[in-house]
Amino acid sequence: MRVLRIIPTVDPAYGGPLHSMNAISEEMARSGWENEVVTLDPPNSQWLAQNPVPATGVGPGRGSVGYTSRLGQWISDNAHRFDAAVVHGVWHWASVGGGRGCRRSGLPYVLYTHGMLDPYFRQIKPFKHWIKQAFWGTQGPVLQHAHRVLFTAQQEAEAARGGFIGPKYREAVVAYGASTPPKSDPSARIASFQAKLKLTADQRYFLFLSRIHPKKGVDVLIEAFRRSAAADFGLHLVIAGPDPDDMIPELRRLAQTAGLTGRVHFVGPLAGEEKWAAFEGAEAFTLITHQENFGVVLAEALAAGTPVIATRRTNIHIELSKTGAAIICDDTSASAGQAIATFLALTEDKLAEMRRAARAGYEKRFTIRAAAQDLMAVLQEAKDTLR
Structure with a gap:
């Protein structure tokens, strides 16, 4: 099975979501699943070649969300090569343009929120929350049409409910994990x-x-x-x-x-x-x-x-x-x-x-194996539901 990952960047500074994506992808490869990445990085970004999972950059985008029509076009041109997609995060064009591109192309997808719907952000920046609420008219349908919106803890899923007025989504709590140290003597x-x-x-x-x-x-x-x-x-x-x-x-x-x-x-x-x-x-x-x-x-x-x-x-x-x-x-x-x-x-x-x-x-x-197995199960379900 071939899986498309849609993420804003493969710059290592992006942190946990990127590192887990790569580790889970490598674990999935042990079961014969292939992963490929599309990002908003410019095509000449040094991080693309260095990323352990093959990555293509279609950026840079414009504005605070990184808008570019090239993302949707790339997905339309390449969707036939994939069985399902994973959208990483919200509040950026990789999420909105990626989700829209998958829907137009008939490519089933799931979406990791990566904690970005946590009510903490509403508490510390209430004005920015209302900006996000306005953007929810654009972002919300991407979650609504996802096969599943993925949370990595029950507490995260419960806290996110009702945070925004508008489209609802179908949630799932999946395992998440981290890789292990090298086996050599430390x-x-x-x-x-x-x-x-x-x-x-x-x-x-x-x-x-x-x-x-x-x-x-x-x-x-x-x-x-x-x-x-x-x-x-x-x-x-x-x-x-x-x-x-x-x-x-x-x-x-x-x-x-x-x-x-x-x-x-x-x-x-x-x-x-x-x-x-x-x-x-x-x-x-x-x-x-x-x-x-x-x-x-x-x-x-x-x-x-x-x-x-x-x-x-x-x-x-x-x-x-x-x-x-x-x-x-x-x-x-x-x-x-x-x-x-x-x-x-x-x-x-x-x-x-x-x-x-x-x-x-x-x-x-917290093993990568458990995270990979849960993700593969929900992606297989997404693919089978489309039939």
Whole structure:
């Protein structure tokens, strides 16, 4: 079966949706399914050739949503090569133009919302919500005519209901997951990463790895770290990820004001073995987010055997709690600071137990295989329904 993926970009900075799309596509290939990608990237984008799943760019588009008629035309010209499509996200032309193109061409499709219907956004930007409501007349029919609109947690699906006035859609909750570290011995890559940070063998660190964005709560994390770990001079905080909003200068000033100079490390985006080394070498993975749909990085941390400290604003916080490898808190510096203090007070035996539970929890709930199987089932259903 051949599947078309429609996504705004294959720039790695796009984050979790792209990385999971590629990992799930590679898992589907093991069952003989072929995936191909069309994006709003310009045809000469360096990311197209580097993407592990074959990708074509039909951009760039115009305006804030990236409008281009070339997307619909490309789908019309190529729809005969595919059995079904997956649209990734909302509020951009890859979603609207992609969904319209599939419908005109008779190509059945499903749509991942990737957390973009979360009511959090309505709460923090009410004016922008009404702009989205106006756009729902354009976006809503794409969801309405999808075979299924896919959510990756029951909490996400329930929270999204009734968010906009207009067309309804048929939802489904599917598994979602993350890939695993390389099977080679992690010792060498961990040592290399620690050397990059200029950390000695007895110095430890908490890790944040994600897009640096106001909703991710990096400022709250730094303050929580100051509250509970400032006196432990052997403990550091590593902040990794792209910074599209240029937040790092202000975060550096915040760390300096908190008396953490030299102990908060901004290392930029990480990929490949270096990314996995960061996970594997961390005491804990910390995501003090104000809103998170699934959080691929949380599943990756568990896959690396690393405990997590995360907030109730993460839609999978209940699933994380059930693994026995997570401490869940509110998205405030006081609550996160208490979570960090609780973690630091754990005995070595309890820490070892949490690390074992992390990997076991990943295997039970967050594997790429489970995500691929669920997606293949709903795509096969979409294809069969069209007959």
